[in-house]
Amino acid sequence: MSKKKSKVLSDHKKVGKKLLPPLMHQVSGVTPSHYDRDTLPELLWLALIENMHGLRVAAAIAEEIGTFVKESESNCRFITITEMKNVDKIEWSALRTHLSGKEMLDLLISAIHDLVVLYPECPLRNLMKQVPVKLRNDNFLASLEVLVADLTYKRGRRAVLMQANALYLLGSQGKLFIKKGLSLGNFEALKDYPDTEESRKVGASMCASSAMVVTLPGNDDLNVWRWPKYFWKRNLEQLPITFDVNKRSSK
Amino acid sequence: MSDSNKEKFIYELINSFCDKVKEEVFFIIKKIPINLMEPHVHSVLSALLARQGTLATELCRAVSAWNYHSAPLFIRSMVDVHITIAWLMEEPFDRCLKFVEYGLGQEKLQIEHFKAKLIKEGKDPEENEQIQALENNINAQKYTFLLPVELGSWSGKSTRDMAIECGLQDVYNFSFLSFSRCVHSTWNHISRFNSRPSDSALHRYTFVAEMPEFTPDIHQLDTVARRVDETINLFQRYLSLPEDSQIIDKWLDAKLEELGKKYRSEESR
Numbered sequence: 001m002s003k004k005k006s007k008v009l010s011d012h013k014k015v016g017k018k019l020l021p022p023l024m025h026q027v028s029g030v031t032p033s034h035y036d037r038d039t040l041p042e043l044l045w046l047a048l049i050e051n052m053h054g055l056r057v058a059a060a061i062a063e064e065i066g067t068f069v070k071e072s073e074s075n076c077r078f079i080t081i082t083e084m085k086n087v088d089k090i091e092w093s094a095l096r097t098h099l100s101g102k103e104m105l106d107l108l109i110s111a112i113h114d115l116v117v118l119y120p121e122c123p124l125r126n127l128m129k130q131v132p133v134k135l136r137n138d139n140f141l142a143s144l145e146v147l148v149a150d151l152t153y154k155r156g157r158r159a160v161l162m163q164a165n166a167l168y169l170l171g172s173q174g175k176l177f178i179k180k181g182l183s184l185g186n187f188e189a190l191k192d193y194p195d196t197e198e199s200r201k202v203g204a205s206m207c208a209s210s211a212m213v214v215t216l217p218g219n220d221d222l223n224v225w226r227w228p229k230y231f232w233k234r235n236l237e238q239l240p241i242t243f244d245v246n247k248r249s250s251k
Numbered sequence: 252m253s254d255s256n257k258e259k260f261i262y263e264l265i266n267s268f269c270d271k272v273k274e275e276v277f278f279i280i281k282k283i284p285i286n287l288m289e290p291h292v293h294s295v296l297s298a299l300l301a302r303q304g305t306l307a308t309e310l311c312r313a314v315s316a317w318n319y320h321s322a323p324l325f326i327r328s329m330v331d332v333h334i335t336i337a338w339l340m341e342e343p344f345d346r347c348l349k350f351v352e353y354g355l356g357q358e359k360l361q362i363e364h365f366k367a368k369l370i371k372e373g374k375d376p377e378e379n380e381q382i383q384a385l386e387n388n389i390n391a392q393k394y395t396f397l398l399p400v401e402l403g404s405w406s407g408k409s410t411r412d413m414a415i416e417c418g419l420q421d422v423y424n425f426s427f428l429s430f431s432r433c434v435h436s437t438w439n440h441i442s443r444f445n446s447r448p449s450d451s452a453l454h455r456y457t458f459v460a461e462m463p464e465f466t467p468d469i470h471q472l473d474t475v476a477r478r479v480d481e482t483i484n485l486f487q488r489y490l491s492l493p494e495d496s497q498i499i500d501k502w503l504d505a506k507l508e509e510l511g512k513k514y515r516s517e518e519s520r
């Protein structure tokens with residue numbers, strides 16, 4: 001029996017002089033989202049809460065903020081940091097009061113305090129009556145670096161919990177309807193992520209859905225202030241890139 | 252091995268290698284039949300083989316270029332020469348003529364650009380000695396007024412098509428293409444050799460430029476030896492000579508061992 005000679009990249013479609021991979025030619029109108037560039041910084045505050053206080057507290061705070069948004073019929077979802085920029089003082093005050101009443105305000109502030117010190121334009125500064133200028137943890141930048149490195153792996157535990165919390169927050173506002181039986185609804189399973197198959201299914205759904213939470217109108221408008229742009233620029237100010245001018249190697 | 256002996260080792264290796272390459276190249280060149288009724292066949296094929304030898308010896312003498320920054324610049328040229336020779340050999344009379352005409356036509360085009368530049372500067376090209384010399388050089392081979400200028404590739408085909416035609420598709424895919432990235436400084440080369448990811452997640456692990464200096468890598472010489480051998484093998488088949496596809500490569504292995512023993516035994520005395 002003769003073997004057919006396998007053609008290199010045979011599953012790609014030739015369009016002009018380009019070979020398009022299956023996902024690009026079978027699914028039209030796909031706009032790629034940027035997890036590490038946009039989603040990670042936008043939801044970083046949720047990861048900071050989980051990092052400091054654990055999953056249960058993070059989920060509880062997310063639920064309470066979601067409840068506030070629903071009850072106050074706020075225009076802001078309070079999910080991405082960028083969208084919090086346009087929240088007015090009255091609404092911030094109302095949120096502070098709501099969280100304080102549930103004994104959650106101090107927990108939230110403790111998690112994001114040093115972020116606000118190092119990134120003074122961060123809208124989360126409005127959670128505090130007075131914007132702080134002194135770090136509580138002098139090693140915060142180093143720990144932030146470690147956390148962001150961890151979060152860079154989108155399917156890692158930290159990142160999945162962060163994305164899940166964002167979706168949970170959206171659900172708590174009554175804005176996310178999940179059909180019964182779908183993995184996306186089984187948040188509870190994530191406490192075991194990634195050690196069980198069910199948790200991995202749920203985690204995969206979270207990863208697949210998180211982009212829709214972060215994608216907002218005007219995201220590509222260069223004239224509009226966006227937290228990810230500020231975050232990455234500020235990182236270069238605080239931690240300049242160094243060049244190894246005299247590098248020698250045995251390559 | 253002491254530094255002084257390492258230097259002697261390298262010096263002796265370079266000189267021997269260059270002598271060996273010249274010896275093998277000219278052994279073949281002397282076997283190429285000369286037909287003065289169609290001299291372009293002998294001229295082109297032997298000059299290209301000599302070119303292959305020159306590329307090999309020039310890289311061999313440039314020890315600081317024995318690395319992935321620079322060696323591929325030479326080696327890719329050697330692969331190009333190899334594919335060209337193979338293609339020419341398929342129909343030597345017509346194709347070698349085409350090769351010569353293309354080269355002379357390019358010179359003619361270059362001269363015309365030069366003339367246009369002089370005119371733009373308000374100078375008379377007829378009075379320029381350099382232009383006269385260049386034109387005389389062409390006219391000595393073919394009158395410029397009878398010389399066409401080819402604007403496409405010299406063969407009318409891409410290097411890839413030429414390689415496929417000669418059964419050298421693997422040479423093209425694995426040698427020509429892989430060294431091309433260095434020649435053209437494409438991202439898949441510079442991201443590895445002139446960049447490194449930043450150490451920090453707070454920089455999004457962005458690529459940061461660098462200019463690392465590499466210590467000489469003797470494997471580059473091994474690659475050169477194999478390229479020369481490939482081309483010599485082409486001529487062996489073309490000229491119906493006994494085939495040996497590893498003359499220089501085997502010689503190099505033996506030479507390295509010989510010199511290693513020599514300088515190590517000197518040190519142990």
